[in-house]
Amino acid sequence: MPGWHDATKDLQASGDLQMVGIIQEQHPDRARLFMQWKEMGWPILVDAYNLLEVPVVPITLAIDEHGVIRQINPRRGDVDRLQETFLSQTFDPPPGGADDLPRAPNLDALRPPAGSGSAGAWMAYGDALAVWGGPDRRDDAIAAYESAVRPNAENALGHFRLGVAHRMRYDSDARRDGDFTKAVEHWMMALDIDPNQYIFRRRIQQYGPRLDKPYPFYDWVVTARAEIEARGEAPSPLVVEPRGAEFARPAEAFVASEKPEDEPDPRGRVLRDEGQFITIETTTVPPAVEPGATARFHIVFRPVEENESHWNNEAEDLAFWIDPPAGWEVEHRYLTVSIPPEPVSRETRVLEVEVQAPERTRARRVNIPAYALYYVCEDVNGVCMYRRQDVELQIAVKRQ
Amino acid sequence: MVHHARLSTPSLMVLLSVAVVASGQAQGRGPTPGFEVGQPFPGLALPRLDDGRTASLADFRGKKLLLHVFASW
Numbered sequence: 001m002p003g004w005h006d007a008t009k010d011l012q013a014s015g016d017l018q019m020v021g022i023i024q025e026q027h028p029d030r031a032r033l034f035m036q037w038k039e040m041g042w043p044i045l046v047d048a049y050n051l052l053e054v055p056v057v058p059i060t061l062a063i064d065e066h067g068v069i070r071q072i073n074p075r076r077g078d079v080d081r082l083q084e085t086f087l088s089q090t091f092d093p094p095p096g097g098a099d100d101l102p103r104a105p106n107l108d109a110l111r112p113p114a115g116s117g118s119a120g121a122w123m124a125y126g127d128a129l130a131v132w133g134g135p136d137r138r139d140d141a142i143a144a145y146e147s148a149v150r151p152n153a154e155n156a157l158g159h160f161r162l163g164v165a166h167r168m169r170y171d172s173d174a175r176r177d178g179d180f181t182k183a184v185e186h187w188m189m190a191l192d193i194d195p196n197q198y199i200f201r202r203r204i205q206q207y208g209p210r211l212d213k214p215y216p217f218y219d220w221v222v223t224a225r226a227e228i229e230a231r232g233e234a235p236s237p238l239v240v241e242p243r244g245a246e247f248a249r250p251a252e253a254f255v256a257s258e259k260p261e262d263e264p265d266p267r268g269r270v271l272r273d274e275g276q277f278i279t280i281e282t283t284t285v286p287p288a289v290e291p292g293a294t295a296r297f298h299i300v301f302r303p304v305e306e307n308e309s310h311w312n313n314e315a316e317d318l319a320f321w322i323d324p325p326a327g328w329e330v331e332h333r334y335l336t337v338s339i340p341p342e343p344v345s346r347e348t349r350v351l352e353v354e355v356q357a358p359e360r361t362r363a364r365r366v367n368i369p370a371y372a373l374y375y376v377c378e379d380v381n382g383v384c385m386y387r388r389q390d391v392e393l394q395i396a397v398k399r400q
Numbered sequence: 401m402v403h404h405a406r407l408s409t410p411s412l413m414v415l416l417s418v419a420v421v422a423s424g425q426a427q428g429r430g431p432t433p434g435f436e437v438g439q440p441f442p443g444l445a446l447p448r449l450d451d452g453r454t455a456s457l458a459d460f461r462g463k464k465l466l467l468h469v470f471a472s473w
Contacts, residue, residue: 001468008466018463025471028449034472035449044449045456047469051444053434054469063465067440067457087464094440102445102456131445132454202473217473 003077033236037224064091122148160190207285209294210251218242244352254356261334273387277309288396292359301349308379313339322370327358367392
């Protein structure tokens, strides 16, 4: 795409060619940073829900002045050929004339009656909410897509869009418990129905284990920011910083740490936090694996707002211990999250670690025991403490 | 086959239901269902990246376009 941009700069400047982009990405603001980096200032439309139903990217289309597709994936960067076969041509308008501009519908009028309505009607309502409703109607979009997949479990696009909406809500202030897990589960259902759909597959791979990665997804962000700043510009901000799996490089083999790791609380003597001070949310990507396959655990720690909880950073790092059952391997049994320099903080802390299922197992669902140790304070009673919280990392094993 | 939206009606149900998967073969690289040479691009409204306002390719009517469907990864 940057190749096309560079090759057609003169044509863009003269008005002979208009470049337009449509983003197939969960976080479109990352594409904004990419466009800034590559100095591509053309209009971009966002299709995070894949309303276009494309199975793969990139796709390049030459579209005439009447909106008719004239070439699909023209030879990359071959401007002479594009000039000869497209730009210098005169095309007739399509029979029936050109389209009208889309107008916002009455969203509530599109809503099927509660408890009824076809899967198609609920999909159309969900799509309308996704396009025209914005974040304020995201809950309604989720409910609409749920109604669309309920009567038709094979509705791959419905599951995919439900996953997109859940992940969007997860990344917003309106986040609800389990949103990320539901996103992954629905993406997996979509992919199971349509395994050739690479847009579905990429959403899972974005957060999944290294063995399943085709490439690092967002490693370019670091370079982009550095080069943008070197130009004297401020990099476009990101709503959600890419991390962990989104930077991870593909791997050819699962490697568990051989370094001896000592369990930090082997006798379980540290007093428990049952979630009063810190909530721990875990998501497994993918949620189910074949024997011998790998998955990635995302473990998220958040101070509880109601108790005005916050991290006490005057002591040690947050520690996390995993005790996998026989046959299961994790990259590391002992992990830490470094504390920031300020004495107290309220940030969300995240750990990611990969697991490999045994080659042979009869288990269908495994809860891998783990626990976190951390220093936390609450401002209601002004108490600071060292606490342990037990968690289970859940993963399912597919039948072969 | 491509299902093409006729956008003379404000019904988004119609507008969105027409951007349906269809089979097609790209020229040169991989399948690109839903797109076919000689057929209008689906009349789909989408949010703009810069300001979130809803737009469509119909906004660029009268210009020759090179449209890239892509992701930054």
